[in-house]
Amino acid sequence: MTRSAIVLAAGHGSRMKSQKHKVLHEVCGKPMILHILDTLEKTGLDQVIVVVGQHREKVMEAVAGRADIAIQEEQLGTGHAVQAALPYVREDAESVVVLYGDAPLIQSETLEQLFTVREEAQAAVSVLTADVADPTGLGRVFLDEAGFVSKIVEEKDATPDERRHHVINTGIYAYAADALRRSVAQLRPDNAQREYYLTDTLAILREGGQPAIPVAVRDVDEIASVNDRLQLANVERLCRRRIIEGWLRAGVTMVDPDSTYIDATVQLAQDVTLLPGTILKGQTVIGAFSEIGPNTRLTDVVVGEHAVVQYSVAVDSRIGAGAQVGPFAYLRPGSDVGERVKVGDFVEIKNSRIGNDTKVSHLTYVGDAEIGANVNVGCGVITVNYDGEKKHKTVVGDNSFVGSNVNLIAPVTIGEGAYIVAGTSVTEDAGDDAFVIGRVPQVTKPNYVRAWKARKKSATSPEGGDSRGH
Structure with missing residues (x-):
């Protein structure tokens, strides 16, 4: 059975009050339209x-390589949008599902059921319905004695009794391809809006002796759609809950699921522990037995097994197995933290590789550097990587010791096993086993402070004739 899908994504979404096309707004880190395409991919279409339609360039860019494109030059209703798509439907297609790009929570199992019911009954169309607590503003679906759809009544046209009906039309249909072509060709804009409504195809088919079969959605959350920012926030909440529940069932521990945020694109191993305030975004991957949080945000970060990351932010970086990051560390893009590395409080690393078993414990900046294995980087160390025009690289060899308050003024290379004395500003390369010291000579004036303070006080007092004048 050859199956096709038509995804309606022509409207820009004026109620979103955004320069961004509605279907490109993200839900749990992924544009809504890509949620739909991922679901359709699982369905095996x-x-x-x-x-x-409107502002289509970015939408076309987002779906490139994953879908054919049909252009609806004028937005004249859902039926008109399907008319624009029909020339692209494969000639051998037997079933066609029509759905919306702003309803990202629909599941592949639901679409499969919609297809299967239609195909097994050899019906012209099946329509997804939902029994909702509040049907305000939605078209009501009524069935005849045989259980087929007898009519769909829009709320503005409904009587008081009809408005009390809670079964609604989701706007998602599975058609026999030939029935879709025939019924869409008969649509007319005979309404106040002068638009072509896809819902009218159900009446056309029924009049031809081919009534629609209703399929009730099992979880009404699946049909939640987005027309404004409030609905976007609601769909985000529903999607996040679904993601959280999925990972809990997969063996991930979350101390407080309500304060844990995980994008749809994140991957977690079994026995990961997420503490309150954890935010995992993008293509983040967390290895088994690692502990993330509390209050930690990772974006596009790969974390190895048995690592600990707490009270920290990391972006586009890698953290090796057994490493400890934080509290209050910042890994900027390009950071590669090796295995069993210690990155402590108020350490910032950017575009640098830190070798295995190295310790960068506190109050340090490492930028554009390559730090070897088993290196001790003391408190207050700075790689001075920017000269005002260009960035330069710092290299520190394995088993070296970098004392507190050292400035490594790049470009500079330190060999293996070197020892850099605290307070040194390193301006030249040093080889293996080198001892580097570069302090300014200390000047000590004994019995000086009290006399100095007295002279200073006398010089600024009125009696002393303030040398600054009045």
Whole structure:
């Protein structure tokens, strides 16, 4: 059975009050339209067509390589959008599902059921319905005695009794391809909006002796759609809960799921522990037995097994197995922290590789550097990587010791096993086993402070004739 899908994504979404197209707004770290495409991919369809219209360039860019594109030059209703897509539907397609790019929570199992019911009954169309607590503003679905859809009544046209009905039309349909083509060709804009409504195809088919089969959605959360920022926040909440529940069932521990945020694109191993305030975004991957949080945000970060990251921020970085990061560390893009490394409080690392078993314990900046294995980097060390025009690299060899308050003024290379004395500003390369000291000679004036303070006080007092004048 050859199956196609038509995803309606032409409207810009004016109620979003955004320069961004509605279907490109993210839900749990992924644009809504990509949630839909991922779901359709799981359903195993043979073809996906996305209908675009206003501000379409970015939408086309987002779905490139994953869907055919149909352009709806004027937005004249859902039926008109399907008309724009039909020339692209494969000639051998037998079933076509129509759904919306702003309803990202629909599940592949639901779409499969919608297809299967139609195909097994050899019906012209099946329609996804939902029994909702508050149907305000939605079209009501009514069934005949045989259980087929007898009519769909929009709220503005409904009687008081009809408005008390709670079964609604989700707007998601599975058609026999030939029935879709025939019924869409008969649509007319005979309404106040002068638009072509896809819902009218159900009446056309029924009049031709082919009534629609209703399929009730099992979880009403799946049909939640987005028209404004409030609905976007609601869909985000529903999606986040689904993601959290999935990872809990997969063997991840969360001390407080309500304060844990995980993007749809994140991957977690079994026996990971997430503490309150953890935010995992992008292509982040966490290895088994690692502990993340509290109050930690990782974006596009790969974390090895048995690592601990707490009260820290990391972006586009790697943290090796058994490493400890934080509290209050910042790993900027390009940071590669090796195995069993200690990155302590108020340490910032940027575009640098830190070798295995190295300790960068506190109050240190490492930028554009390559630090070897088993190196001790003391408190207050700074790699001076920027000269005002260009960035320069610092290299420190394995088994070296970098004392507190050392400035490594790049470009500079320190060999293996070197020892840099605290307070040194390193301006030249040093080889293996080198002892580096570069302090300014100390000047000590004994019995000086009290006399100095007295002279200073006398010089600024009125009696002393303030040398600054009045």
